[in-house]
Amino acid sequence: MRDVAVVGYAQRQTTQFDGSPTMVELLVPVFQELYEKTGLTRSDIGFWCSGSSDYLAGRSFSFVQSVDAIGALPPVNESHVEMDAAWAMYEAWLKIQTGEVDTALVYGFGKASAGTLRRTLTLQLDPLTMTPLWPDTVSIAGLQARMGIDAGLWSEREMAEVVNRSLSDAEKNEYAIRKGGSSVEDLLARPMYADPLRKHDCAPVTDGVSAVVIAAGDAAREITDRPAWIRGISHRIDPLHLGARTLTESPSARAAAAALDLTGVEVAELHAPFSHQELILRREIGLADDVTINPSGGALAANPMFTAGLNRVGEAAKRIWDGSANKVLAHATSGPALQQNLFCVMDGSN
Amino acid sequence: MGKQRAAVIGVGQTHHRAVRSDVSIAGLCREAIDRALADANLTFDEIDAVVVGKAPDLFEGVMMPELYLAEALGAAGKPLLRVHTAGSVGGSTSIVAASLVQAGVHKRVLTVSFEKQSESNAMWALSVPLPFIMPVHAGAGGYFAPHVRSYIRRSGAPTHIGAIVAAKDRTNALNNPYAHLHNEGTTVESVMASQMLWDPIRYDETCPSSDGACALVIADEDTARASDSPAWIHGTVMRSEMTTAAERDQVNPLAGREAAAALWKQAGITDPLREIDAAEIYVPFSWFEPMWMENLGFAAEGEGWKLTESGATAMGGILPVNASGGVLSSNPIGASGMLRFAEAALQVRGKAGDHQVDGARRALGHAYGGGSQFFAMWVVGAEPPSN
Numbered sequence: 001m002r003d004v005a006v007v008g009y010a011q012r013q014t015t016q017f018d019g020s021p022t023m024v025e026l027l028v029p030v031f032q033e034l035y036e037k038t039g040l041t042r043s044d045i046g047f048w049c050s051g052s053s054d055y056l057a058g059r060s061f062s063f064v065q066s067v068d069a070i071g072a073l074p075p076v077n078e079s080h081v082e083m084d085a086a087w088a089m090y091e092a093w094l095k096i097q098t099g100e101v102d103t104a105l106v107y108g109f110g111k112a113s114a115g116t117l118r119r120t121l122t123l124q125l126d127p128l129t130m131t132p133l134w135p136d137t138v139s140i141a142g143l144q145a146r147m148g149i150d151a152g153l154w155s156e157r158e159m160a161e162v163v164n165r166s167l168s169d170a171e172k173n174e175y176a177i178r179k180g181g182s183s184v185e186d187l188l189a190r191p192m193y194a195d196p197l198r199k200h201d202c203a204p205v206t207d208g209v210s211a212v213v214i215a216a217g218d219a220a221r222e223i224t225d226r227p228a229w230i231r232g233i234s235h236r237i238d239p240l241h242l243g244a245r246t247l248t249e250s251p252s253a254r255a256a257a258a259a260l261d262l263t264g265v266e267v268a269e270l271h272a273p274f275s276h277q278e279l280i281l282r283r284e285i286g287l288a289d290d291v292t293i294n295p296s297g298g299a300l301a302a303n304p305m306f307t308a309g310l311n312r313v314g315e316a317a318k319r320i321w322d323g324s325a326n327k328v329l330a331h332a333t334s335g336p337a338l339q340q341n342l343f344c345v346m347d348g349s350n
Numbered sequence: 351m352g353k354q355r356a357a358v359i360g361v362g363q364t365h366h367r368a369v370r371s372d373v374s375i376a377g378l379c380r381e382a383i384d385r386a387l388a389d390a391n392l393t394f395d396e397i398d399a400v401v402v403g404k405a406p407d408l409f410e411g412v413m414m415p416e417l418y419l420a421e422a423l424g425a426a427g428k429p430l431l432r433v434h435t436a437g438s439v440g441g442s443t444s445i446v447a448a449s450l451v452q453a454g455v456h457k458r459v460l461t462v463s464f465e466k467q468s469e470s471n472a473m474w475a476l477s478v479p480l481p482f483i484m485p486v487h488a489g490a491g492g493y494f495a496p497h498v499r500s501y502i503r504r505s506g507a508p509t510h511i512g513a514i515v516a517a518k519d520r521t522n523a524l525n526n527p528y529a530h531l532h533n534e535g536t537t538v539e540s541v542m543a544s545q546m547l548w549d550p551i552r553y554d555e556t557c558p559s560s561d562g563a564c565a566l567v568i569a570d571e572d573t574a575r576a577s578d579s580p581a582w583i584h585g586t587v588m589r590s591e592m593t594t595a596a597e598r599d600q601v602n603p604l605a606g607r608e609a610a611a612a613l614w615k616q617a618g619i620t621d622p623l624r625e626i627d628a629a630e631i632y633v634p635f636s637w638f639e640p641m642w643m644e645n646l647g648f649a650a651e652g653e654g655w656k657l658t659e660s661g662a663t664a665m666g667g668i669l670p671v672n673a674s675g676g677v678l679s680s681n682p683i684g685a686s687g688m689l690r691f692a693e694a695a696l697q698v699r700g701k702a703g704d705h706q707v708d709g710a711r712r713a714l715g716h717a718y719g720g721g722s723q724f725f726a727m728w729v730v731g732a733e734p735p736s737n
Contacts (some may be wrong), residue, residue: 001454015508020449022571048590053407053413053414054406054407054408054413054434055407055408055414056415058478059408059478059480060405060406060409060475060476060478060595061406061436061476061720063434063435063724064404064436064720064724065593065595067593067723068588068593068594070592070593071592072590072591072592072723073591073592073595073597073598073604074590074591074604074606074608075589075591075603075604075608075609076589076590077587077588077590077607078588078589078590078724079433079435079446079521079588080414080433080434080435080444081431081432081433081434082407082414082432082433082434082629083414083431085430087431087432090431091431091433091446094446094449094450094453094455095449097449097452097453097455098353098449098452098453100351100353101351108374120413121413123411123412124412124413124414124417124418125418126418127375127410127411127412127418128374130418131412144609145394149672150510209582234429236427236428236429237417237420237426237427237428237429237430238420238426238427239420239421239426240417240418240420240421241418241421244421252427253428255427299650308663334414334416334417336417339417340417340420340430343508
């Protein structure tokens, strides 16, 4: 395998982009910021890959317009996944592994505020047996949380502890759209939203764009003294049907994490859109107690659809770049109730 | 480690029809997958990863349908990727699947692409009104007709060239049992007599709207050598250009020209017309055959129609194009690009049945999408690549 590193990261996220800007308007400044941070220009990028969803945009071919943000004349080597942009990074990593290119710019985008997200995501379910019942994302997560509580696997208090830590840490994240810790008692005193979930147990609806640059070997070293080297990427999917799996577990997360060497991981950025899902992930990964979880505040502080997973990679890489950690783990999830999971291990050893 | 060799060892496709009401989306995919696995002599247990491709989710009304299809596609517990790159998606999906093997990550990858167009109205799905954006409301035919008119004006091509392509592809389709259209007796005259839809595109010069799926098994060198008649991948390429630019040449797009040049270089081909034995080119409207012959470098600019007129692209010509009947005979959009890649593989494997091009050793698979901004292509060969 070629050594490939994350060497640049830029993002914008907010509760609602003012003025309904197009994706081109949102992506151009993010690309510009990456060019400035990495010293690369458009023509230095060997491969472009993005992640987004037509249903979130409410139109077909929504990614087509985003290619205009690249300014793609002369033409570019480009691809797109209908997935979180973390999987676009995986495709770009593959492209670098084939030896065809040395650098890639990976981006994702989505305006979840344009619709009613929890209902839009219902359209991801089985169109014959599930979607007609319209179970929405929050309700499905509520069922999952309830099953774990009833089985004694976690408690409302443990969920509140996740929230309190996340929202306290989010105070240091300029892009967090929900922040400010209080106390576990205060959180538990708040009203139910989808029993046993309170509003703070559910990720806020978020609009966002984000992008990372990855580069191989010397190309990475030329950009930064301390690249975040990708030591492994692994992903798996579980069956979707809620009756076909044990909702308190995530076998795909367990199997994907087991394929990686997680010894010595100091920081983990986990994409858990609901507080109890962080507890499931931690159990499935088997992280040590002293691992710092989600110093960015994680998805409970901001969860832009189709970029939140890539943001976990960017946030984890930042801990390598600033020297505060030497080995980090990033995670992305997709589908209802942690159906599909990706892990990426990075370290700072040159 | 460098790029690993990869080959297609299994090909499967559905019987393409206007409405496949006998199967669900999952059943449609399984029809193609089961044939591809049987062809590769493999079972689901031996597949390392699954790559899914399809065009817009609005065509079936299911958001990211690969999530609910994961079990039916044999992907549970495995890595699954979902590619979406407009009409070129079937080609791009094949290329992503190939890259999993070429990168040395996996040894046996299953890739499937599909469209069940009868689940919705594609015209509606493509024409959702958007704020601040001028609606086209033209469908693909209305969008591409001006490009074709421009081609005719620029090249001075006689106006019946499109009908030659349509008659050829519809006749070729009679030898392909999977093709959607089996229109006996299609001639240049009958095409010319069909209803004008979007001048100069007549009804018989347009692709149908199909339900269908295509699947490939792509394997590493060791697995391929142990298999019967692998189609070795000699080169793959994807290129995209922007939508909004006055300087774009939409008749002969730069992205297509650059993609072809990069592809021929990768595959070590200097004279594509002589060195490629069969081509499966994405021709949804008849006139795109001569247009793409030029874009791909098989003919000089303005000369593509002469190849078509001379019979060079017919069965028995110097470069048979769309021996399968092509997109003009079957168009399950998300799968159409993969069908081109698959038919190219069948040709070099000698497994194309009644539409086999005699002695085909190297073949091109080509797909494009959007408003001709997106291109995906590969060259496959009967022998392993020399590089």
